[in-house]
Amino acid sequence: MNKRIIFGTSIIILMAVVAIFAPKIATYDPLEMDLSPEARLQGPSVEHFFGTDNLGRDVFSRMVYGTRISLSVGFIAVFISLVIGILLGGLSGYYGGWVDNTIMRLVEVMYCFPTFFLIMMVITFLGPSIINVMVVIGLTSWAGLCRLVRAEFLSLRERDFVYSAKVQGVPDRRLIFRHILPNAMAPVYVSATLSVGGAILVESALSFLGLGVQIPTASWGNILTAGKIYIDYAWWLTLFPGLAILFTVLSFNLIGEGLREKLDPKLRERK
Amino acid sequence: MAKVLEVNNLTVKIGEKSVIDNASFALFSGEVLALVGESGSGKTLTALSVLNLLPEVAVVEKGSILFEGENIFDLDKNQLRNLRGNRIGMVFQEPFTALNPVLNIGVQISETIAAHLKMSAGEINKRVRELLDMVKLSPEVLSKYPHELSGGMRQRVILAMALSCDPDVLILDEPTTALDVSIQKEVLDLIKQIKSDINFAILFITHDLSIVNLMADNVCVMKRGVIVETGSVENVLHAPRHEYTQHLIGCIPRLGDERKRLPA
Numbered sequence: 205m206n207k208r209i210i211f212g213t214s215i216i217i218l219m220a221v222v223a224i225f226a227p228k229i230a231t232y233d234p235l236e237m238d239l240s241p242e243a244r245l246q247g248p249s250v251e252h253f254f255g256t257d258n259l260g261r262d263v264f265s266r267m268v269y270g271t272r273i274s275l276s277v278g279f280i281a282v283f284i285s286l287v288i289g290i291l292l293g294g295l296s297g298y299y300g301g302w303v304d305n306t307i308m309r310l311v312e313v314m315y316c317f318p319t320f321f322l323i324m325m326v327i328t329f330l331g332p333s334i335i336n337v338m339v340v341i342g343l344t345s346w347a348g349l350c351r352l353v354r355a356e357f358l359s360l361r362e363r364d365f366v367y368s369a370k371v372q373g374v375p376d377r378r379l380i381f382r383h384i385l386p387n388a389m390a391p392v393y394v395s396a397t398l399s400v401g402g403a404i405l406v407e408s409a410l411s412f413l414g415l416g417v418q419i420p421t422a423s424w425g426n427i428l429t430a431g432k433i434y435i436d437y438a439w440w441l442t443l444f445p446g447l448a449i450l451f452t453v454l455s456f457n458l459i460g461e462g463l464r465e466k467l468d469p470k471l472r473e474r475k
Numbered sequence: 476m477a478k479v480l481e482v483n484n485l486t487v488k489i490g491e492k493s494v495i496d497n498a499s500f501a502l503f504s505g506e507v508l509a510l511v512g513e514s515g516s517g518k519t520l521t522a523l524s525v526l527n528l529l530p531e532v533a534v535v536e537k538g539s540i541l542f543e544g545e546n547i548f549d550l551d552k553n554q555l556r557n558l559r560g561n562r563i564g565m566v567f568q569e570p571f572t573a574l575n576p577v578l579n580i581g582v583q584i585s586e587t588i589a590a591h592l593k594m595s596a597g598e599i600n601k602r603v604r605e606l607l608d609m610v611k612l613s614p615e616v617l618s619k620y621p622h623e624l625s626g627g628m629r630q631r632v633i634l635a636m637a638l639s640c641d642p643d644v645l646i647l648d649e650p651t652t653a654l655d656v657s658i659q660k661e662v663l664d665l666i667k668q669i670k671s672d673i674n675f676a677i678l679f680i681t682h683d684l685s686i687v688n689l690m691a692d693n694v695c696v697m698k699r700g701v702i703v704e705t706g707s708v709e710n711v712l713h714a715p716r717h718e719y720t721q722h723l724i725g726c727i728p729r730l731g732d733e734r735k736r737l738p739a
């Protein structure tokens with residue numbers, strides 16, 4: 205196994221465990237405030253591993269719950285973009301002709317928009333919420349995947365085994381989903397893994413701007429925002445969420461890169 | 476004997492070039508008709524025309540292909556799908572690429588049956604085993620993937636797929652060209668045996684005249700898209716009228732010995 209994949213996967217598994225067992229791991233209620241002056245903005249200590257914020261909430265517990273948000277945004281947004289990208293890319297590559305033309309124009313339109321501003325606009329319009337963030341990220345990030353899947357389909361549909369299945373009268377739907385798609389998945393996995401990191405980053409950025417997960421619910425992004433005015437004397441409010449985002453995104457990218465390295469020779473061999 | 480397949484004045488163009496030029500031939504039920512010609516003469520394209528599966532670049536300029544009296548160019552998508560694999564089975568030239576690398580053999584054989592016949596999973600399974608028996612493969616191959624099988628075994632799997640719905644016509648596109656000589660013989664014998672058990676017509680595409688001699692009743696000789704000579708195997712191989720056929724025969728020294736063994 206590739207070292208990058210091992211490192212990345214370990215971090216992600218750790219994160220996933222934290223997310224799943226958040227209530228067990230969190231040492232305090234993430235929403236519980238303590239406004240007494242001595243409870244606010246405490247530095248890291250044995251009681252409060254990552255210190256407390258300006259409202260006296262335990263930052264460690266808030267981050268543990270924030271892991272749930274970040275991972276679910278990452279996975280669900282990418283899942284949505286995978287479904288759309290694979291479906292449209294597959295149809296485009298398999299049928300060609302006007303279907304392909306229409307879908308590719310749509311893809312170009314998606315490419316033309318600066319995605320982050322599009323997301324910001326839509327969220328401003330729909331109102332910020334975690335569900336909106338996931339859906340909007342998913343709906344705006346499928347264009348690259350769509351192109352990728354289309355390119356794979358274009359080359360795969362001319363392959364002998366597809367012809368051979370066609371000759372046996374295998375129906376289109378089965379040809380697309382059982383014959384072509386599984387053979388097109390290698391680059392899709394790579395791209396999807398990289399996108400998870402991207403989606404987490406976008407969620408953090410949106411939350412940082414106040415357009416994502418709304419307080420008092422904790423997300424890495426909004427902990428970071430809350431901390432930014434205290435950055436001079438309460439460094440723990442920005443450092444820990446920053447590191448969490450950094451490591452998670454880095455891990456997904458490492459897995460993605462590792463997978464690419466592993467899968468690419470196979471791709472070359474296939475051609 | 477009834478005509479099952481009739482190709483009339485078929486012309487197919489790729490760009491300006493006629494890759495099939497005014498070709499006509501007929502396949503009768505129970506007959507083995509060989510289509511011979513050197514590489515690039517248009518044999519595979521002729522076979523693909525019969526299934527209306529020509530590559531996009533190829534355009535049917537004129538002509539018709541009648542399968543049991545119906546022009547296959549007039550069929551709609553569903554009728555075509557019903558024709559392929561069900562009424563007409565086809566085996567491709569290259570057994571190493573004709574199977575999907577990510578699906579096991581069991582899935583690939585059953586899906587042809589499931590695509591055409593309304594059968595329960597149990598019935599399909601039974602049919603799959605019958606087919607394996609027919610092509611002399613052990614049921615162990617069902618859970619194997621294509622890369623785990625030898626070329627000869629794969630070609631048997633593909634043969635089983637092509638025969639799964641009891642087709643009226645079997646098209647074999649150089650089914651043994653990619654195989655070792657000893658395996659070639661085995662596969663050819665197998666085809667002969669299956670043919671004698673169940674009766675169907677075969678369009679046998681090859682460039683090897685000794686295989687024509689071994690397998691076919693009648694033969695069409697194709698040169699650059701044109702069918703230059705048609706006749707019974709004895710007539711065409713022993714008394715070739717066209718110089719291209721004479722040239723092909725001249726190219727195969729082995730055939731000289733086999734000719735002597737043929738009854739006069």
Ligand SMILES: Nc1ncnc2c1ncn2[C@@H]1O[C@H](COP(=O)(O)OP(=O)(O)OP(=O)(O)O)[C@@H](O)[C@H]1O
Pocket residue numbers: 489494512513514515516517518519520521530532568682
């Ligand atoms: N997809 C395609 N695009 C362009 N030209 C093609 C295509 N398929 C076939 N041709 C051309 O059509 C002609 C006939 O090809 P075909 O495959 O029918 O030959 P063949 O007789 O089967 O040869 P072989 O013995 O090599 O299989 C060739 O000149 C080939 O270059």
Ligand SMILES: [Mg+2]
Pocket residue numbers: 518519520568648
């Ligand atoms: Mg060919």
